Amino acid sequence: xxxxxxxxxxxxxxxxxxxxxxxxxxxxxxxxxxxxxxxxxxxxxxxxxxxxxxxxxxxxxxxxxxxxxxxxxxxxxxxxxxxxxxxxxxxxxxxxxxxxxxxxxxxxxxxxxxxxxxxxxxxxxxxxxxxxxxxxxxxxxxxxxxxxxxxxxxxxxxxxxxxxxxxxxxxxxxxxxxxxxxxxxxxxxxxxxxxxxxxxxxxxxxxxxxxxxxxxxxxxxxxxxxxxxxxxxxxxxxxxxxxxxxxxxxxxxxxxxxxxxxxxxxxxxxxxxxxxxxxx
Amino acid sequence: xxxxxxxxxxxxxxxxxxxxxxxxxxxxxxxxxxxxxxxxxxxxxxxxxxxxxxxxxxxxxxxxxxxxxxxxxxxxxxxxxxxxxxxxxxxxxxxxxxxxxxxxxxxxxxxxxxxxxxxxxxxxxxxxxxxxxxxxxxxxxxxxxxxxxxxxxxxxxxxxxxxxxxxxxxxxxxxxxxxxxxxxxxxxxxxxxxxxxxxxxxxxxxxxxxxxxxxxxxxxxxxxxxxxxxxxxxxxxxxxxxxxxxxxxxxxxxxxxxxxxxxxxxxxxxxxxxxxxxxxxxxxxxxx
Numbered sequence: 001x002x003x004x005x006x007x008x009x010x011x012x013x014x015x016x017x018x019x020x021x022x023x024x025x026x027x028x029x030x031x032x033x034x035x036x037x038x039x040x041x042x043x044x045x046x047x048x049x050x051x052x053x054x055x056x057x058x059x060x061x062x063x064x065x066x067x068x069x070x071x072x073x074x075x076x077x078x079x080x081x082x083x084x085x086x087x088x089x090x091x092x093x094x095x096x097x098x099x100x101x102x103x104x105x106x107x108x109x110x111x112x113x114x115x116x117x118x119x120x121x122x123x124x125x126x127x128x129x130x131x132x133x134x135x136x137x138x139x140x141x142x143x144x145x146x147x148x149x150x151x152x153x154x155x156x157x158x159x160x161x162x163x164x165x166x167x168x169x170x171x172x173x174x175x176x177x178x179x180x181x182x183x184x185x186x187x188x189x190x191x192x193x194x195x196x197x198x199x200x201x202x203x204x205x206x207x208x209x210x211x212x213x214x215x216x217x218x219x220x221x222x223x224x225x226x227x228x229x230x231x232x233x234x235x236x237x238x239x240x241x242x243x244x245x246x247x248x249x250x251x252x253x254x255x256x257x258x259x260x261x262x263x264x265x266x267x268x269x270x271x272x273x274x275x276x277x278x279x280x
Numbered sequence: 281x282x283x284x285x286x287x288x289x290x291x292x293x294x295x296x297x298x299x300x301x302x303x304x305x306x307x308x309x310x311x312x313x314x315x316x317x318x319x320x321x322x323x324x325x326x327x328x329x330x331x332x333x334x335x336x337x338x339x340x341x342x343x344x345x346x347x348x349x350x351x352x353x354x355x356x357x358x359x360x361x362x363x364x365x366x367x368x369x370x371x372x373x374x375x376x377x378x379x380x381x382x383x384x385x386x387x388x389x390x391x392x393x394x395x396x397x398x399x400x401x402x403x404x405x406x407x408x409x410x411x412x413x414x415x416x417x418x419x420x421x422x423x424x425x426x427x428x429x430x431x432x433x434x435x436x437x438x439x440x441x442x443x444x445x446x447x448x449x450x451x452x453x454x455x456x457x458x459x460x461x462x463x464x465x466x467x468x469x470x471x472x473x474x475x476x477x478x479x480x481x482x483x484x485x486x487x488x489x490x491x492x493x494x495x496x497x498x499x500x501x502x503x504x505x506x507x508x509x510x511x512x513x514x515x516x517x518x519x520x521x522x523x524x525x526x527x528x529x530x531x532x533x534x535x536x537x538x539x540x541x542x543x544x545x546x547x548x549x550x551x552x553x554x555x556x557x558x559x560x561x562x563x564x565x566x567x568x
Contacts, residue, residue, distance in 0.1 A: 131302075234461050242562075245563065269541065269565060
């Protein structure tokens with residue numbers, strides 16, 4: 001379990017980035033941290049693996065205070081995938097890139113090899129195993145960076161803006177992958193602006209604004225509240241905006257995903273059809 | 281011909297394969313873009329859209345090595361024979377991550393960097409920088425350091441830097457990926473205003489159609505290095521819905537919902553891209 005207790009953080013410039021954050025994260029959790037640019041999302045993520053230490057309060061990773069253990073040790077448990085893949089990539093081939101962390105952790109060559117193959121396959125990167133990461137598109141590089149972290153099988157996975165530059169199918173694949181991870185008992189935290197991705201994935205949402213948690217709860221209840229969403233410089237998902245216009249027909253206002261929207265509308269539209277048929 | 285919109289980008293059978301790559305990044309591209317069009321360029325990850333954009337300002341073939349085929353004219357200049365400096369004057373490029381684009385100590389110096397390198401007079405540089413800051417709303421940021429700015433402000437400064445070169449075309453490669461949704465809308469709106477005020481041609485690379493559908497009238501869809509659809513955005517989305525959905529194009533959620541209900545035989549008519557259009561059609565049907 002990762003526990004944040006009253007965590008506040010102030011940068012050396014005096015800029016206060018986090019204030020009184022309390023948060024628990026355990027195996028099987030799937031959390032989306034959302035909020036405006038500069039809300040403190042990435043700062044919060046860097047506290048989870050000890051890259052930043054709180055100015056006040058403390059962060060415990062499986063009982064260890066992050067101030068007292070090395071980032072190297074924490075990184076075996078907590079994998080952080082940065083939003084800009086180019087900060088992470090440096091090897092000559094995609095395969096070497098993904099193997100790098102595993103080798104560093106001292107795994108045997110055949111374990112490294114098998115794990116690399118498996119991870120590349122899971123992320124749809126097998127065909128690029130021998131390619132230089134720098135010949136890949138931005139979206140593909142991002143998946144390589146993700147693969148490099150995933151291969152080390154951290155218990156806690158922190159993804160900073162994982163959907164940037166990914167097309168719809170890649171996002172679907174990513175969603176399935178995340179689902180697999182947390183149903184296997186890992187904890188997944190994603191930092192994202194992608195309201196539609198969150199609406200379709202239904203994690204627990206933590207809304208940050210100016211360094212504070214301003215709301216938390218299931219995605220459908222948080223993302224359908226206009227005032228909250230505005231405060232965090234987000235926009236409501238399209239389905240929420242649509243259903244906001246349709247409440248007068250007896251439809252609920254907290255619909256955020258297409259699947260539920262479709263079921264509800266199928267019922268209402270079928271009723272209307274029957275009415276029209278009866279009246280004519 | 282005087283008033284007919286000019287074709288500013290003409291590609292004929294354009295292709296490019298990077299050195300070391302196993303297949304062509306783009307191939308057989310035929311495309312013509314008129315002045316003051318607003319085009320959405322999209323397609324699955326790795327489809328070649330960024331490579332096509334790199335051709336437009338001459339980064340390909342001048343900075344990326346590889347095999348070039350076909351012909352590309354930008355503002356009357358052939359990309360293969362023209363100096364990149366000439367091209368970069370005409371085609372401004374705004375990247376995904378503004379951090380990669382801004383480097384000077386102040387916003388003003390950053391915006392002045394391009395014009396200074398053109399060897400213009402002080403007076404001319406000053407005027408261009410002021411104008412660019414004015415239209416992008418970055419005047420109040422003049423003396424700040426780029427790293428002090430929010431993502432949305434940085435992206436507007438990047439736009440201003442590009443505008444100060446007085447380009448005819450601006451290419452924006454996923455310009456809002458790093459921005460929160462409200463700021464993303466603000467940047468898209470600012471871009472559209474520029475097109476209207478200055479008559480610029482805009483090419484936006486974007487996965488999320490809902491963000492751009494309001495401004496772009498034309499969509500160009502790529503897959504595996506080729507153009508697979510090109511036309512009016514709303515018509516293309518309606519007529520080629522299955523193709524686009526199959527490619528993984530980021531179709532707006534209301535359009536997906538509508539298409540599903542249409543398959544169920546519960547609604548009919550064109551696939552909407554805007555929430556308000558879908559709401560009024562659905563409302564009409566339910567109040568019957």
